Every structure is written in structure tokens, then in C-alpha cells.
Amino acid sequence: MGKLTVRESISKGLYEAMDSNERCYLLGEDIGEYGGAYAVTKGFLDKYGEKRVRDMPIAESVIAGAAVGSAMGGLFPIVEIMTINFTLLAMDQIVNHAAKMRYMSNGQIQVPMILRTVTGGGGGLAATHSQNFEGWYANVPGLKVVTPSNPYDALGLMRSCIESKDPVIYVEHCLLYSVTGDVPEEYYNVPLGKSVVCREGQDVTIVTYGGMVSVCLEAADKLSEQGIEAEVIDLRSLRPLDIETSVKSVCKTGRAVVVEENWKTGGFGAEISSSLQENAFDYLESPIIRISGEEVPMPYSRKLESAAIPDASKVTITIKAMMEI
Amino acid sequence: MPITLDKQKALETYELMKLIRLFEEECASQYMRGLIRGFLHLYIGEEAVAVGAISSLNEDDYIVSHYRDHGHALARKLDPNGIMAELMGKSTGVSGGRGGSMHLFDVSKGFMGGYAIVGGQLPIAVGLATSIDYLSEDRVVMCFFGDGAVNEGYFHESLNLASLWKLPVVFVLENNLYGMGSHIDRTHATGHNLYLSADEYNIPATQIDGMDVLAVMETAQPLIERTRSGGGPVLIEANTYRFVGHSMADPGNYRNILEIEEWKTKDPISKFVEHALSQNIFGLDDIAVIDESVKQVVRDAVEFAEQSEDPEVESMYREIHG
Known part of the structure; x- marks a missing residue:
């Protein structure tokens, strides 16, 4: 290693x-x-x-x-x-x-x-x-x-x-x-179309990919300090898409948050959200929430750019509010 | 030195042009019967370009075509049964009924596809030529495109790269004066001598009478050999004309009937027959025999296509991925 x-x-x-x-x-x-x-x-x-x-x-x-x-x-x-x-x-x-x-x-x-x-x-x-x-x-x-x-x-x-x-x-x-x-030094591979549970938890499922994975893991650590255990799933591939791993998790936790950096309208998060409700509707305790980038062309200013991209604090606040419903 | 054909080659040239003409006329009939659907772009009037250029290639050379691809496919001797079956969407079609008129494929003949996004086939041809160069193969790619494609960025990007890497591509520009319904004068800044663009990319280029199959051969053969022997890409602009509409859906209201009739006096098949008869290369008897045999080929193709099965619905999901 x-x-x-x-x-x-x-x-x-x-x-x-x-x-x-x-x-x-x-x-x-x-x-x-x-x-x-x-x-x-x-x-x-x-x-x-x-x-x-x-x-x-x-x-x-x-x-x-x-x-x-x-x-x-x-x-x-x-x-x-x-x-x-x-x-x-x-x-x-x-x-x-x-x-x-x-x-x-x-x-x-x-x-x-x-x-x-x-x-x-x-x-x-x-x-x-x-x-x-x-x-x-x-x-x-x-x-x-x-x-x-x-x-x-x-x-x-x-x-x-x-x-x-x-x-x-x-x-x-x-x-x-x-x-x-x-x-690892020894050969391995990661198959296409297989997502991974990168943090286990029983209270809420966070489904995400790419650059947002580390943001969600950071949020999960903060939530843990407040007694909320989030399960974080990294999709790894968008096509072929493994939705099963996420469905299984949502059936366990009863709550789902989909996090993407992209715009919300027509974004890939909508695909995940919809697939989850198709497959796990009976297990959901609250509506699935999408956290996405702000629907603006990305501004240059550091302050504005930071505000336009989801961060750990946004994920944490959203999930805390969700858990209180 | 004008090219001369022996009797066998001359008869084969006539046969291919006639086959394209009759096959296309039959396609129009089958379209009217509703057995061919979608867009149907006929090659009638342009036969000399495909036959002259493609018959100058070797068997393992690649051909990349566009959406008006039946003529190229027939000139390359793809099975007419398989082409007609493809047009009728049957499982026995050359593309399994998945491509239709604009997307004929037969890799066994080096026919690497008809492409229906204007200009999209040019970089594909450059890529195939890259593989030839990389693998040190003895092949060239012949890439057909129309005057409309010259206005696409693809044309310029592809000519630049082909020349930069000295790739074995023979670009064949079929200038039939119209990009769908718009005359070239209304869409191109100069409206003529499109081949001169190749000069900007250091590609030897020439303009020829695309209604004269012998002129096409005479020009294509040395240019193909130049490319094959490592001389880099070449471009041939063949001036031609389609005697029918852009597609079967064409209202035909943008062309003057006199213009069409004038071009019909340059009919490439009549022109070649006149030449062959006057030079005693073949006789009227030979023509009669070929005409009968070509008509039978077309009848057989229709019969084969009509009797072929539609693809199974489940087959729809095959060959998306390996």
C-alpha cells in the first residue's frame, strides 16, 4: 500500500x-x-x-x-x-x-x-x-x-x-x-457500474459522486458530532448506473439526500432522486431532497463562487432540518 | 493523355452506373409504396463520381460516405439485396435494419459507413487514416462529402490535421451546387472553386467534370497513388448535379426547370455510352444484356427485402455495448 x-x-x-x-x-x-x-x-x-x-x-x-x-x-x-x-x-x-x-x-x-x-x-x-x-x-x-x-x-x-x-x-x-x-501495490480494479458505500450510517443516506464526495464526508463527520449518522454513497459511474446500492441504503435509513455540484433543473441528481422514489417509496420517511449548485452561470468572485457551490455546511444544515421534520 | 478502358472494364463501369440509376429509381417507387420510410436521398445524376472514384480504389481501402450513400455502397459492390433490405428496415439489411438509408455499413468491404451529420464523417476519415499510418498499412481512405460540408468547421479541422500528419486521405467533394435547398451562391462566400480551400492547408486539389466517369478516373487514379505512396492527402472537387430532389420530401421549388434540364443533357450514363459506342468499346447488344441483368438485380433486391423478416423487438437492446 x-x-x-x-x-x-x-x-x-x-x-x-x-x-x-x-x-x-x-x-x-x-x-x-x-x-x-x-x-x-x-x-x-x-x-x-x-x-x-x-x-x-x-x-x-x-x-x-x-x-x-x-x-x-x-x-x-x-x-x-x-x-x-x-x-x-x-x-x-x-x-x-x-x-x-x-x-x-x-x-x-x-x-x-x-x-x-x-x-x-x-x-x-x-x-x-x-x-x-x-x-x-x-x-x-x-x-x-x-x-x-x-x-x-x-x-x-x-x-x-x-x-x-x-x-x-x-x-x-x-x-x-x-x-x-x-x-494498493497489487493489481485491482473498480468495475464500471458499481457504486460504493464510503461511510456507513443508519439515519440518512447521502448519494453523490465526484468532487462532492469529500464535501459530503465532511458533512457526515459534523453531523456525527451532533448524533446524526449519515451513510454516504459514491456513485463512481453515472452510466452504467448502480442505483441498487443507494436503494438498499435508503430502505435502511428511510431518508435520502442527493448532492451534486451541477444545476438542479434537469441535473443528474433528478435521475437519482426519481429512481430512489420509484424503488424505495414505501421506505421513505420524508421527501427526497436535492442539494445542487445555484442556478446561475458561475461567477468569478471568490465569495460568489463559494456561495454557488454546495459545501459541507449547506449539506449539514439541510440534513439537520430534514431530521427535525 | 485521356484514359482508355478495355471492354470488360468499360462494361463494368456502365453496369455500376446503370445499377445505381435503376436501384435509386426503384427506391423512389418503394418509398411511394411506403415500404421505405424516413429520409431518402437519391444519387441519380451523380453516378459518375462514385463509380469513377471508387473503382479506382483497392479492395482493402476504406470508404467513408455521407447520407446520400446508396451510390457509393453500390459502386463498392455491397450486396444490393442487403442495401434494399436495410432501406426497408429488415434484419437482413447491411446494418441489420438499424441504420436505414443514411447509415449503410459493410466493414467486410471497407465501407465504413454513411454519416448523416453534415461534415461529421471528415474527422472519422482522418482517424481511419491515422490508424493506417500508425499501423503502417497499405491503404487509403476515400472520404465523400458535399458542398454543404465545406461550410462546416469539420472541413477545415480535418483538412488541417490530415495535411499536418500527411495522412492517406482522398477527399472527394461532390459539388452538386445545393446544400439541401440552398444554392451555393447563397451559402458560400465565393460560391465557386471550393477546391481552392485545400490550398490553404497545403493539400493538392483539383476540380473536374463529375458528370464524366472517365475524367473522374483519370484524375482519381494518380492522386490515389500519390496518397498511397506517402504523399499525404489530396482533394478532388467533382462538379455534379442531382437530377431529383434533395430527398423524397423535397418540394423542388428552389431550382429552375431549365437548369435541371440543362444538367440532364450532361447525363453521365448517356455520356459514357456515347463515348463507348463511338470508340467501339462495346455495342448496343452489350448494353441490352447488361440492362436486363441489372433490372433483374434490382427486382431480386426488392423481392429479397420484402420477404426478409423485421428484426425481433428484443434485438433492439443488442450492440449498445460490447
């Missing part, structure tokens, strides 16, 4: 992919000489050379599309799109092409590829660089979407993505790269 950061875990997964498969190559903006906007691919160009580590023009459509086409031709591309905000420029290739190819060709074509990208706010980057679109992609059959929240899952999920024969969107939260955690 050793300590790794999320950044190091992702890099480790990428090294494994590159070392185990000659047909695996990396492409993205400034991933080579520059080392990656978030330094995940630092050193890769030196080790693997320009054939396998490709600095791309700032042209997200052709980055994604070339990845799809090369996967069709027998390669295993791992793409970095610098932030999820920029994936909007590649969305046609992701949604209309990558996700549809196997299906529309009736299985004649496979598109094994990983598209890594960076989600979330909190970095002071304002409205166009602080969004959370992973839920949009999770809406699309044919895609897989994973959202690691810690170093262990970052590596374990990456290993499962490497084994996938279909396109995966691997979503990295911008504030998690330097978070450290225990990562």
Missing part, C-alpha cells in the same frame, strides 16, 4: 495502458511538450515519443473524431479534452458518432476509446470554465461515464475503462488532482 495523488493514479493507469498495448496512444491539446494542462501526462512524450503522444491543434471536433475513426481502424485512443466545457465543441463526435457506431453498424464496428476530461468549479475560472456536463453524457446510451472521487477509484476505474470495448468518458474533477489516498 502506498500513497498516491489522484493525478498520479490517473497517470499510473495511463502508463499501464500504454505499456500493455502498442496500439494505445494519447492525443490532446498540450499533452506532450507542455505535459498536460493539469500535468497528468507529464513525461509521457519523453517515454513514448511523438507517434504515441500527440499534441493536437486546438480543434476539439477533429480531436474527438480522429479518435473515433482511429478506434474504428484498430487503435486504442485515449483522448484528453482540456475541460468538459470544451467537449461541447466535440459533442457531435461523442454523441452522434462514438456512441452510435457499434449500434448503427449492427456490431460490425467497435469504438474502444477513453475520453478524459475535467469537470467542476471552484478554481476561479468563471462561467465558461466551471461547468459539470457529465450528466448530459450519462443520458446517452452507447456511452459510459465514470467520475472518480479519490486515488483508489481513479486507478481502479481507469483499469476497467482500459478493458472496455466501448467509448468511456472519464471525468476528472478539477479540485481533486492533488488529493492523496491509499492505493
Whole structure:
């Protein structure tokens, strides 16, 4: 067992992919000489050379599309799109092409590829660089979407993505790269579509993912000091989605709070909330509550940005009020 | 030096163009009968481009097409039965009845799909070429697109990358003057000589008469070989015209009947027949034999498609993931 950061875990997964498969190559903006906007691919160009580590023009459509086409031709591309905000420029290739190819060709074509990208706010980057679109992609059959929240899952999920024969969107939260955690030396993986109970409790279930997991764990610790034991569930993958683990928990606790950084209207939290009431209605002692980002374009000011993103205090206050009902 | 075809190659060229013409006419009939649904974009009038360009390829080259893809598929010798079955949504269709007219696939023939988002196939072609280059394969990708796609960002991003990496892509721009119902004069800043855009990306490009199958072959063959031997991408702009509407839903109110009639005097099939007869490459007897055989192929395709089963409802859930 050793300590790794999320950044190091992702890099480790990428090294494994590159070392185990000659047909695996990396492409993205400034991933080579520059080392990656978030330094995940630092050193890769030196080790693997320009054939396998490709600095791309700032042209997200052709980055994604070339990845799809090369996967069709027998390669295993791992793409970095610098932030999820920029994936909007590649969305046609992701949604209309990558996700549809196997299906529309009736299985004649496979598109094994990983598209890594960076989600979330909190970095002071304002409205166009602080969004959370992973839920949009999770809406699309044919895609897989994973959202690691810690170093262990970052590596374990990456290993499962490497084994996938279909396109995966691997979503990295911008504030998690330097978070450290225990990562076993021996091989393991984290299967796609399996959420995890990362804190046990019997009073209320908190369902969340990605950057909000640590916020919810902090809130759970505060609640514990006040005699409320929250169970915290990290979804890990948005598609395939494991709702069973959350349903089981809600059947035990009778209360559910869904926490996401994204906007509430049409957000992924609505999917979770609805699935929980469909499957655990008879066990609920109070309405399911969603805690989401404020419905505003992300403001730049530190004070405003902090107020727009859910924090532990907001989760704590909401749950305390819920328990008093 | 004008290209000359021997009798066998000339007859095959005629047969493919005629097959496309009759197949497409039959599609229109089946659409009116309600057996083909959705959008149906016919290739009538443009046959010389597909046949001239695709017959110049090797068997393991890749082809990437667009939503007007029947002509390319037939020129690549995909099974007409499987194409017609696909258009009727049957399980025996080339895409299992999942794609329809705009999304024909046959990987065994290197036919890597018809793509229905304008321009979306260009980066796919660049990606396929990346795999060819990466794996040191002896192939090229032929990528078809229309004049409408030139206005998409995809066109520029794809040409840039293909040239930057010297990839084996043969871009074939089928300029039929209309992006759906809008004339190119109303949608493109220059309205003509679209091939000149390739110059900005250091890609050799040329403009040809797309109604002349021999001109297409004559231009395509050396450019394909240039690309195949590591010379990087090339672009061919083929000036052509569709004799029918954009799709079967087209009201046809944006084109002058005189313009259509004038283009019909350049019919690529008549033009080629006149040439072959005048040069004594083949005779009227040969044409009669081929016409009968092609009609039978089309009749058989309809019969096969009609008799094929619809896909099972449960099959809907297959091939979403591996």
C-alpha cells in the first residue's frame, strides 16, 4: 500500500495502458511538450515519443473524431479534452458518432476509446470554465461515464475503462488532482457500474459522486458530532448506473439526500432522486431532497463562487432540518 | 493523355452506373409504396463520381460516405439485396435494419459507413487514416462529402490535421451546387472553386467534370497513388448535379426547370455510352444484356427485402455495448 495523488493514479493507469498495448496512444491539446494542462501526462512524450503522444491543434471536433475513426481502424485512443466545457465543441463526435457506431453498424464496428476530461468549479475560472456536463453524457446510451472521487477509484476505474470495448468518458474533477489516498501495490480494479458505500450510517443516506464526495464526508463527520449518522454513497459511474446500492441504503435509513455540484433543473441528481422514489417509496420517511449548485452561470468572485457551490455546511444544515421534520 | 478502358472494364463501369440509376429509381417507387420510410436521398445524376472514384480504389481501402450513400455502397459492390433490405428496415439489411438509408455499413468491404451529420464523417476519415499510418498499412481512405460540408468547421479541422500528419486521405467533394435547398451562391462566400480551400492547408486539389466517369478516373487514379505512396492527402472537387430532389420530401421549388434540364443533357450514363459506342468499346447488344441483368438485380433486391423478416423487438437492446 502506498500513497498516491489522484493525478498520479490517473497517470499510473495511463502508463499501464500504454505499456500493455502498442496500439494505445494519447492525443490532446498540450499533452506532450507542455505535459498536460493539469500535468497528468507529464513525461509521457519523453517515454513514448511523438507517434504515441500527440499534441493536437486546438480543434476539439477533429480531436474527438480522429479518435473515433482511429478506434474504428484498430487503435486504442485515449483522448484528453482540456475541460468538459470544451467537449461541447466535440459533442457531435461523442454523441452522434462514438456512441452510435457499434449500434448503427449492427456490431460490425467497435469504438474502444477513453475520453478524459475535467469537470467542476471552484478554481476561479468563471462561467465558461466551471461547468459539470457529465450528466448530459450519462443520458446517452452507447456511452459510459465514470467520475472518480479519490486515488483508489481513479486507478481502479481507469483499469476497467482500459478493458472496455466501448467509448468511456472519464471525468476528472478539477479540485481533486492533488488529493492523496491509499492505493494498493497489487493489481485491482473498480468495475464500471458499481457504486460504493464510503461511510456507513443508519439515519440518512447521502448519494453523490465526484468532487462532492469529500464535501459530503465532511458533512457526515459534523453531523456525527451532533448524533446524526449519515451513510454516504459514491456513485463512481453515472452510466452504467448502480442505483441498487443507494436503494438498499435508503430502505435502511428511510431518508435520502442527493448532492451534486451541477444545476438542479434537469441535473443528474433528478435521475437519482426519481429512481430512489420509484424503488424505495414505501421506505421513505420524508421527501427526497436535492442539494445542487445555484442556478446561475458561475461567477468569478471568490465569495460568489463559494456561495454557488454546495459545501459541507449547506449539506449539514439541510440534513439537520430534514431530521427535525 | 485521356484514359482508355478495355471492354470488360468499360462494361463494368456502365453496369455500376446503370445499377445505381435503376436501384435509386426503384427506391423512389418503394418509398411511394411506403415500404421505405424516413429520409431518402437519391444519387441519380451523380453516378459518375462514385463509380469513377471508387473503382479506382483497392479492395482493402476504406470508404467513408455521407447520407446520400446508396451510390457509393453500390459502386463498392455491397450486396444490393442487403442495401434494399436495410432501406426497408429488415434484419437482413447491411446494418441489420438499424441504420436505414443514411447509415449503410459493410466493414467486410471497407465501407465504413454513411454519416448523416453534415461534415461529421471528415474527422472519422482522418482517424481511419491515422490508424493506417500508425499501423503502417497499405491503404487509403476515400472520404465523400458535399458542398454543404465545406461550410462546416469539420472541413477545415480535418483538412488541417490530415495535411499536418500527411495522412492517406482522398477527399472527394461532390459539388452538386445545393446544400439541401440552398444554392451555393447563397451559402458560400465565393460560391465557386471550393477546391481552392485545400490550398490553404497545403493539400493538392483539383476540380473536374463529375458528370464524366472517365475524367473522374483519370484524375482519381494518380492522386490515389500519390496518397498511397506517402504523399499525404489530396482533394478532388467533382462538379455534379442531382437530377431529383434533395430527398423524397423535397418540394423542388428552389431550382429552375431549365437548369435541371440543362444538367440532364450532361447525363453521365448517356455520356459514357456515347463515348463507348463511338470508340467501339462495346455495342448496343452489350448494353441490352447488361440492362436486363441489372433490372433483374434490382427486382431480386426488392423481392429479397420484402420477404426478409423485421428484426425481433428484443434485438433492439443488442450492440449498445460490447
